Amino acid sequence: MVATSPYEALLRRVPVREHATPVLGTSTAWWEYGPSDAAVTLVLVHGFRGDHHGLEPVVAHLRGYRLIAPDLPGFGTSEPLVDGHDIEGYSRWLRAFVETVAPGGRAVVLGHSFGSIVAATAVADGLETPSLILVNPIAAPALAGPRGVLTRLAVFYYWVAAALPERLGFALLRNRLIVRVMSEAMAKTRERSLRAWIHAQHQLYFSGFASRRVVLEAFRASVSNDVSMVAGRIRVPTLLVAAERDDITPVTAQHRLTTLFADAELEIIPSVGHLIHYEVPEAAAGYIESFLTRRPA
Numbered sequence: 001m002v003a004t005s006p007y008e009a010l011l012r013r014v015p016v017r018e019h020a021t022p023v024l025g026t027s028t029a030w031w032e033y034g035p036s037d038a039a040v041t042l043v044l045v046h047g048f049r050g051d052h053h054g055l056e057p058v059v060a061h062l063r064g065y066r067l068i069a070p071d072l073p074g075f076g077t078s079e080p081l082v083d084g085h086d087i088e089g090y091s092r093w094l095r096a097f098v099e100t101v102a103p104g105g106r107a108v109v110l111g112h113s114f115g116s117i118v119a120a121t122a123v124a125d126g127l128e129t130p131s132l133i134l135v136n137p138i139a140a141p142a143l144a145g146p147r148g149v150l151t152r153l154a155v156f157y158y159w160v161a162a163a164l165p166e167r168l169g170f171a172l173l174r175n176r177l178i179v180r181v182m183s184e185a186m187a188k189t190r191e192r193s194l195r196a197w198i199h200a201q202h203q204l205y206f207s208g209f210a211s212r213r214v215v216l217e218a219f220r221a222s223v224s225n226d227v228s229m230v231a232g233r234i235r236v237p238t239l240l241v242a243a244e245r246d247d248i249t250p251v252t253a254q255h256r257l258t259t260l261f262a263d264a265e266l267e268i269i270p271s272v273g274h275l276i277h278y279e280v281p282e283a284a285a286g287y288i289e290s291f292l293t294r295r296p297a
Contacts, residue, residue: 003193003196003197003199003200004193004197005057005197006193006194006197007056007057007060007061007281010060010061011056011057011059011060014033014034014059014060014063015033015034015035016031016032016033017031017032017036018030018031018032019031019032019101020077021097021100021101023073023093023096023097023100024081024082024092024093024096025082026073026078026079026080026081026082027078027079028070028071028073028078028079028093028097029052029070029071029076029077029078030052030068030069030070030071030097030101031052031068031069031070032066032067032068033059033066033067033068033069034059034062034063034064034065034066034067035064035066036066037066038064038065038066040064040065040066040108040292040296041065041066041067041068041102041106041107041108042062042065042066042067042068042107042108042109042110042133043068043069043070043094043097043098043101043102043107043108043109043110044058044059044067044068044069044070044110044111044112044115045070045072045094045109045110045111045112045115045116045118045119046069046071046072046075046112046113046115047112047113047114047115047136048113048114048218048219048222049075049206049207049209049215049218050075050076050205050206051071051072051075051076051077051205051208052069052070052071052076053076053201053204053205054112054201054205054277054278055069055110055112055277056069057277057278057281058135058277058281058284058285058288060281061281061282061284061285061286062285062288062289068101068102068107070097072090072115072118072218073085073089073090073093074209074210074211074214074215074218075208075209075210075214075218076205076208077208079210080210080211080213080214081093084217085214085217085218085221086217086220086221087117087118087121087221087224087225088121090118090121090122090221091118091121091122091125091127092125094109094118094119094122094127095122095125095126095127098122098127098129104128105128105129105130106130107129108129108130108131108132108133108292109122109123109127109129109131109132109133110132110133110134110135110288111132111133111134111135111137112134112135112136112276112277113135113136113137113138113248113274114138114218114221114222116134116135116136116137116138116227117138117221117222117225117226117227119132119134120132120134120137120227120230120231120234121225121230123230123234123236124230124231124233124234125230129236130236130237130295130296131236131237131238131239131291131292131295132234132236132237132238132239133238133239133241133288133291134227134238134239134240134241135241135276135277135284136241136242136243136246136248136249136274136275136276136277137227137240137242137249137254137257138222138225138226138227138248138249139226139227139228139240139242139249139253139254139256139257140226140228140249140250140253140256140257141223141226142222142223142226142248142249151223151248154219154223155223157172157178158173158215158216158219160172161173161212161216162212162216166212169212170211170212173207173209173212173215174207176203179202179203179206179207180199180202180203182202182206183198183199183202183203183206184199185247186247186273186274186275187199187273187275187278187279188245188271188272188273188275188279189272189279194278194279197278198275198278198279201278227257228253228256228257228260231257231260231261231264232260232261234261234262235262235263236263237263237264237291237295238261238263238264238265239264239265239267239287239288239291239295240254240257240258240264240265240266240267241267241269241276241284241287241288242254242266242267242268242269243268243269243272243273243274243276244268244269244270244271244272245271245272245273246273246274247273247274248274251268254266254268265291267287269283269284
């Protein structure tokens with residue numbers, strides 16, 4: 001039985017257009033939701049190993065905005081970067097992408113999870129934006145999180161995948177049982193239908209990467225960087241939407257991160273973990289809309 005999205009009816013009401021644009025010598029696939037002439041544009045950067053589908057539940061709850069959601073290079077249907085997939089490469093790509101599809105420095109940038117590191121680094125590196133929004137931000141080194149042991153197991157898993165011959169390593173990275181274990185660990189909801197849909201989403205989109213090299217490089221970037229490393233260089237108003245039960249970054253680290261920005265505010269959503277975008281997208285969208293109303297682009 002196919003799990004049905006609880007946000008499908010809302011999402012069907014949102015106009016969507018698919019695009020592919022050359023950026024830094026490769027093709028970036030991106031989706032444009034909502035009215036193309038909206039007063040406010042948001043660029044949405046998804047997390048590690050996912051693609052643009054992951055943020056569609058948030059898109060479904062944001063009305064009246066132009067929303068641009070690319071697949072990160074090397075994931076989904078976007079081509080890999082030419083020079084490798086470290087955080088500097090992703091920062092260069094995001095700056096070039098935004099300037100190409102939403103020029104003028106008027107697009108608000110939103111990043112989720114690993115996308116929070118990419119977005120924050122790009123803004124720190126000079127990406128012009130009126131404001132920055134980070135959902136489930138990686139506020140501290142992943143190895144120091146509440147479940148650092150699991151992160152170390154992930155490091156070992158990716159090390160094994162790199163050490164095996166290409167075919168076996170690729171198969172390990174896409175192993176459905178491992179993907180399910182990861183999904184079970186991150187989901188906090190006890191609602192059976194929502195939980196089943198989350199697991200189905202991870203099975204559908206968590207293994208859509210271009211090559212073993214891409215996913216290994218991106219994983220190293222994800223555990224070697226965090227938002228706190230660049231927060232002090234960000235001057236624009238910033239919203240952090242964090243989770244009370246996030247296994248990757250504790251709430252205490254989110255409070256500390258907030259103090260590192262020149263101008264930031266923090267919202268903590270209770271009883272949810274690292275899947276705010278799947279479990280409580282309406283709450284996230286509410287905080288985003290409130291922030292954009294109070295701090296207009």
